[in-house]
Amino acid sequence: MTHANLMNNYFDPNSVYTEEDFRCSFRMRRHVFKRLLCDVQQVNPYFQQKRDRAGRPSFSPHQKVTVALQMIAYGSAADSMDETHGVSESTCLDTLQEFCDTIVQLYKDEYLREPNQKDMNRLLRKAEDLGFPGMIGSLDCMHWDWKNCPTGWQ
Known part of the structure; x- marks a missing residue:
């Protein structure tokens, strides 16, 4: 059913x-x-x-x-x-x-592989267009000033 x-x-x-x-x-x-x-x-x-x-x-x-x-x-x-x-x-x-x-x-061969240089260049361009030059990997925002950061996270 x-x-x-x-x-x-x-x-x-x-x-x-x-x-x-x-x-x-x-x-x-x-x-x-x-x-x-x-x-x-x-x-x-x-x-x-x-x-x-x-x-x-x-x-x-x-x-x-x-x-x-x-x-x-x-x-x-x-x-x-x-x-x-x-x-x-x-x-x-x-x-x-x-x-x-x-x-x-x-x-795995098509989608779950390590990025090649072409992939890395595309990711770097995309990140740069979004205002994050040189960024690869996760963005943890630790190096950004956050005006309204909660006190417990400072």
């Missing part, structure tokens, strides 16, 4: 929620989600729907990817997924681990 609700709300052709609603909920466009779903299913059999020991369909790939993304995007606790998606805490944790491992396997 939770799979049917998820499909009806977000993925069916005449879904309840619009593309904008989808983007707000999933923090990505629907076509990006579909590509991600297809990619993880091809690489990891965990994301292919199977039957449980009673012969009923197990959690759908849509449910598994949705649960993993919601835990990552919103910092949702695994035990809170049972109410909204009908997925137990242990299954959520397994799903999150499988999802993260699969994403690293799939995209």
